Amino acid sequence: MGTFNAIKQIEKNIELIASDKTWIEGKAIEQLKFSAKLPDMLKVAGMPDLHPGKSYPIGAAFLSKNTLYPYLVGSDIGCGMGLWQTDKPINKVKISRWIDKLSILDDPLDLDWLDEIEQTKQQFGVISRDFDQALGSIGGGNHFAELQIVDTIFDQTLAEAIHLSKKHVQLLVHSGSRGYGHEILNQHIAQFNSAGIVADSDAGVAYLNKHDDAVRWACANRALIASQIMATLNIDAESLLDVTHNLVSKQNGIGWLHRKGATPSDQGVVAIPGSRGAHTYLVKPIKSATGLFSLAHGAGRKWQRSEAKARLSNKYRVQDLQKTSLGSHVVCKNKALLYEEAPQAYKSIDQVIQDLKDAGLIELIASLKPILTYKTSKSGGC
Numbered sequence: 503m504g505t506f507n508a509i510k511q512i513e514k515n516i517e518l519i520a521s522d523k524t525w526i527e528g529k530a531i532e533q534l535k536f537s538a539k540l541p542d543m544l545k546v547a548g549m550p551d552l553h554p555g556k557s558y559p560i561g562a563a564f565l566s567k568n569t570l571y572p573y574l575v576g577s578d579i580g581c582g583m584g585l586w587q588t589d590k591p592i593n594k595v596k597i598s599r600w601i602d603k604l605s606i607l608d609d610p611l612d613l614d615w616l617d618e619i620e621q622t623k624q625q626f627g628v629i630s631r632d633f634d635q636a637l638g639s640i641g642g643g644n645h646f647a648e649l650q651i652v653d654t655i656f657d658q659t660l661a662e663a664i665h666l667s668k669k670h671v672q673l674l675v676h677s678g679s680r681g682y683g684h685e686i687l688n689q690h691i692a693q694f695n696s697a698g699i700v701a702d703s704d705a706g707v708a709y710l711n712k713h714d715d716a717v718r719w720a721c722a723n724r725a726l727i728a729s730q731i732m733a734t735l736n737i738d739a740e741s742l743l744d745v746t747h748n749l750v751s752k753q754n755g756i757g758w759l760h761r762k763g764a765t766p767s768d769q770g771v772v773a774i775p776g777s778r779g780a781h782t783y784l785v786k787p788i789k790s791a792t793g794l795f796s797l798a799h800g801a802g803r804k805w806q807r808s809e810a811k812a813r814l815s816n817k818y819r820v821q822d823l824q825k826t827s828l829g830s831h832v833v834c835k836n837k838a839l840l841y842e843e844a845p846q847a848y849k850s851i852d853q854v855i856q857d858l859k860d861a862g863l864i865e866l867i868a869s870l871k872p873i874l875t876y877k878t879s880k881s882g883g884c
């Protein structure tokens with residue numbers, strides 16, 4: 503049972519899962535309050551990784567009765583975290599070889615991948631053909647693929663239940679629906695601006711059909727990213743989990759639950775990463791209506807991208823940022839991104855996890871630590 507000081511009732515229909523130790527930017531709370539006033543909104547919940555977005559906050563869940571708000575899901579529909587356990591023993595890793603191989607990894611996938619793309623689309627039930635050329639690409643921003651090793655097992659029984667092996671390298675993939683999700687949101691904005699749509703109206707049904715396909719597309723994309731990395735590194739892997747944190751779904755008998763950077767707590771074990779220089783936690787959610795059946799999806803930004811670059815570019819050279827304080831390596835050809843996504847730009851994942859624990863929402867399984875983070879191969883910046 504958790505302690506209640508990590509659960510704050512800000513207003514009647516606004517909940518915040520965060521202790522006093524967790525810093526939450528005032529603007530994010532304002533955005534949360536603003537979202538709670540949207541027509542037909544029943545309740546909103548901020549997670550400990552809550553931080554400001556363009557108009558609405560990231561790290562939050564929003565429950566409406568019968569209205570869909572595409573703006574609350576955002577443009578990266580289906581973004582999520584997939585975790586694979588590889589067959590590579592950690593004592594057999596030659597990290598410099600992996601750095602070299604990943605440094606020449608190009609997106610998108612080439613013609614040799616056509617069959618696998620088709621099979622993966624079928625496996626996940628993806629309908630659209632319009633964005634096939636983007637499948638297998640990670641995208642920019644804080645999307646990444648990260649090779650990790652198990653650091654601490656907190657609960658042996660829970661770790662065994664998901665076949666987690668301390669001896670093998672893990673692969674965490676964070677990506678979404680690339681241009682597909684953008685197109686869906688843009689189509690909505692062209693017609694309705696930021697307004698919501700009635701879920702069972704023609705517009706609502708049309709949005710949901712496209713949204714659901716983009717969610718499946720994003721899952722297929724993470725699987726193809728993992729496959730491409732495995733092929734490049736000549737390793738094999740089994741999928742341990744894949745959980746979406748940007749989506750809207752029907753909560754039977756309650757309404758429509760929008761999650762924007764909020765990990766579902768009703769779909770089994772989830773991975774909550776901190777940054778390329780921090781641990782990822784594997785946790786078992788304790789199903790609860792507190793926090794609208796949701797958990798944090800990461801550590802959440804402390805600094806906006808431009809602020810991170812301004813603060814760090816005088817202190818660190820590019821090569822300083824290609825290694826982290828945990829000793830891990832970073833492959834990222836985009837120099838600006840190296841600064842924008844530096845570990846310093848994120849809040850403490852340890853505190854976020856502590857808050858979720860104190861709120862009685864999770865059981866800890868294990869922590870993983872990065873050995874090699876791969877970000878977009880597109881050069882640019884600085």
Ligand SMILES: Nc1nc2c(ncn2[C@@H]2O[C@H](COP(=O)(O)O)[C@@H](O)[C@H]2O)c(=O)[nH]1
Binds near residue numbers: 646747763848
């Ligand atoms: N292990 C890593 N975690 C990272 C990295 N970059 C960001 N992050 C964490 O992921 C979430 C994702 O946020 P989203 O809003 O884009 O879905 C973010 O809050 C960070 O905590 C990384 O390179 N490695």
Ligand SMILES: [Mn+2]
Binds near residue numbers: 581582678747
């Ligand atoms: Mn994401």
